[in-house]
Amino acid sequence: GKIESVALVRAHLEEDAGKLLHGPAGEETRVDLNRAGVPLLEIVTEPVLTDPASAYLFLAALKQTLVYLGVSDCEMQKGSLRVDTNVSLRPAGAKTFGTRVEIKNLNSFHGVEKALNHEIRRQREALARGEKIVQETRSFDLEKGVTAPMRSKETVHDYRYFPDPDLPPLVIDPAWIDRVRADLPELPRAKAERLRRNYGLSPYDAGVLTAEREVAAFFEKVVAVLGEDQAKKAANWITGEMLQLANARGCLFKDLGVKPEHLAGLIRLVREGAVTRATAREALAQTAGTGEDPAQRIAASSAAQIADPVSLESVADKVFTAHPQAVADYKKGKANAAAFLVGAVMKETRGRANPQAARRVIEERLRKI
Numbered sequence: 001g002k003i004e005s006v007a008l009v010r011a012h013l014e015e016d017a018g019k020l021l022h023g024p025a026g027e028e029t030r031v032d033l034n035r036a037g038v039p040l041l042e043i044v045t046e047p048v049l050t051d052p053a054s055a056y057l058f059l060a061a062l063k064q065t066l067v068y069l070g071v072s073d074c075e076m077q078k079g080s081l082r083v084d085t086n087v088s089l090r091p092a093g094a095k096t097f098g099t100r101v102e103i104k105n106l107n108s109f110h111g112v113e114k115a116l117n118h119e120i121r122r123q124r125e126a127l128a129r130g131e132k133i134v135q136e137t138r139s140f141d142l143e144k145g146v147t148a149p150m151r152s153k154e155t156v157h158d159y160r161y162f163p164d165p166d167l168p169p170l171v172i173d174p175a176w177i178d179r180v181r182a183d184l185p186e187l188p189r190a191k192a193e194r195l196r197r198n199y200g201l202s203p204y205d206a207g208v209l210t211a212e213r214e215v216a217a218f219f220e221k222v223v224a225v226l227g228e229d230q231a232k233k234a235a236n237w238i239t240g241e242m243l244q245l246a247n248a249r250g251c252l253f254k255d256l257g258v259k260p261e262h263l264a265g266l267i268r269l270v271r272e273g274a275v276t277r278a279t280a281r282e283a284l285a286q287t288a289g290t291g292e293d294p295a296q297r298i299a300a301s302s303a304a305q306i307a308d309p310v311s312l313e314s315v316a317d318k319v320f321t322a323h324p325q326a327v328a329d330y331k332k333g334k335a336n337a338a339a340f341l342v343g344a345v346m347k348e349t350r351g352r353a354n355p356q357a358a359r360r361v362i363e364e365r366l367r368k369i
């Protein structure tokens with residue numbers, strides 16, 4: 001499935017209705033009026049989606065846009081987003097649409113996709129047998145993966161609109177519309193394109209970072225601290241360690257409790273060779289949600305690597321004094337003597353010396369002999 005744009009018929013306000021909760025056959029039916037009267041925005045598309053995968057992509061894009069705008073959390077399990085679909089088939093090349101069937105009781109986007117796949121197959125098989133499609137409303141049973149009739153609809157005029165005599169026309173000032181449009185936040189697609197353009201990110205990274213508004217904002221704050229040349233490293237940490245941590249804890253990204261400046265400091269430590277990525281990852285997990293700076297946690301432990309040349313020169317003094325034979329062997333052309341001396345530095349620092357920095361100090365010192 002692929003979508004570029006989807007034309008809308010209308011977006012109108014109505015009141016949410018009550019609903020009936022039926023128990024097993026012969027048992028009671030309960031009336032749930034908890035959402036009755038709540039304003040409901042119904043968005044109706046033109047019949048332009050031609051496959052279930054495209055319908056899924058459209059719903060995902062619509063949900064993302066509404067969440068970015070702060071209109072709704074769009075969580076289907078809470079009842080703040082519902083989807084009804086209409087399906088009709090027609091012969092290839094035909095201009096006139098076939099008889100439309102509506103499907104209700106869809107509780108997830110994947111459920112929508114499954115219901116559409118089933119209903120397309122059901123209608124195709126019925127038409128192949130020479131049967132006529134009845135215009136009706138059907139429900140979808142996710143467990144069985146089938147649709148079943150709920151009620152018939154004779155014509156499209158089941159949806160009738162007429163002016164309410166008690167409601168005066170609402171005239172909206174074009175200047176007000178312009179002000180609202182100017183106040184809209186940057187939407188996901190535009191944001192992803194800007195991240196690609198400004199920071200040289202891949203389409204995949206830009207897509208993951210802009211999936212949630214909070215993730216994209218967090219990324220830009222980290223880059224503001226580190227510098228734009230570190231954007232790819234910041235993206236890797238956020239799409240990798242950060243999102244994996246949120247997934248492991250079963251929480252939203254925004255609820256991880258990690259400050260952008262703290263992650264930036266951690267990335268800087270790894271880049272400078274002061275700490276390994278594994279140690280940084282562990283410190284991030286330990287401090288997430290506590291407000292503690294992971295860099296300070298590392299500094300207070302024995303996990304911080306020794307990378308500064310002054311400290312390593314001091315260690316090299318001890319190593320050269322303790323292993324004169326290795327120095328002599330190097331003078332005789334035994335190249336592996338340098339590796340032995342680097343290993344001695346690692347042993348002296350109990351593994352805390354940064355290996356690359358230790359090698360640089362040892363090799364520089366041997367060149368001067």
